[in-house]
Amino acid sequence: MRIIKTNTYEEMSVLAANMIGGQVLLKPNCVLGLATGSSPIGTYKTLVENYEKGILDFSRVQTVNLDEYCGLSGDNPNSYRYFMNHHLFDHINIDKANTHVPNGNAVDLEAEAIRYEKFIESIGGVDLQLLGIGHNGHIGFNEPTTYFPKDVHTVNLTESTINANSRLFERREDVPTQAITMGIGTIMKANKILLIAGEDKTDIIEKSLYGKVTPEVPASVLQLHKDVTVIICKKK
Numbered sequence: 001m002r003i004i005k006t007n008t009y010e011e012m013s014v015l016a017a018n019m020i021g022g023q024v025l026l027k028p029n030c031v032l033g034l035a036t037g038s039s040p041i042g043t044y045k046t047l048v049e050n051y052e053k054g055i056l057d058f059s060r061v062q063t064v065n066l067d068e069y070c071g072l073s074g075d076n077p078n079s080y081r082y083f084m085n086h087h088l089f090d091h092i093n094i095d096k097a098n099t100h101v102p103n104g105n106a107v108d109l110e111a112e113a114i115r116y117e118k119f120i121e122s123i124g125g126v127d128l129q130l131l132g133i134g135h136n137g138h139i140g141f142n143e144p145t146t147y148f149p150k151d152v153h154t155v156n157l158t159e160s161t162i163n164a165n166s167r168l169f170e171r172r173e174d175v176p177t178q179a180i181t182m183g184i185g186t187i188m189k190a191n192k193i194l195l196i197a198g199e200d201k202t203d204i205i206e207k208s209l210y211g212k213v214t215p216e217v218p219a220s221v222l223q224l225h226k227d228v229t230v231i232i233c234k235k236k
């Protein structure tokens, strides 16, 4: 495990974008696992800049996102599909058909979870998975619980996650109470993992990286992964 501390959010974003860019240069048809939240916005901005400079070509890249809220369609500004289009996909030469986000609006969410898990497998799995982390240690939307959920599944969000994420919604009541997310097993199958977070997450990161490996702190499972880089920035 590599742990890098940067002085600024911009520095963290450049480092993270360089790692992702390096993956794209090494393997132009790679599969990138992507995340949402405020932490990766700067990373995506830097990737767009590097694309505009002609350094990166996304024409053969495929992406799979970690999670999506249930009940929001892709054109809802609070959906993760919208977030990804807005911050990254609309600004690079990726084929939109190669960008994948679980369908939180599916009538049969259980079937959608099985489909998404199988789909990731069918394209050869994730080469590099970008992650953020919740204050309670959640990764994707794997909330603290008594076991590590293996595959893509639907979850009930905890009050603390709903509260934290409500800052992005007009009203707290608008925050969906459920989400569909890659499981811990899905995430752990990625070849490489890159976790980025601001200073406000220092305590939960320490607990995750140096504490007991337990599903009560979902990110603690990363201690068992062979190739994890964590970048923490001082200011956001």
Ligand SMILES: N[C@@H]1[C@@H](O)[C@H](O)[C@@H](COP(=O)(O)O)O[C@@H]1O
Binding pocket: 035, 036, 037, 038, 039, 040, 066, 067, 131, 132, 133, 134, 138, 139, 140, 141, 161, 165
């Ligand atoms: N589902 C996402 C997570 O994948 C993300 O890691 C977390 C932290 O977000 P932020 O980076 O805004 O702190 O937010 C949401 O809950």
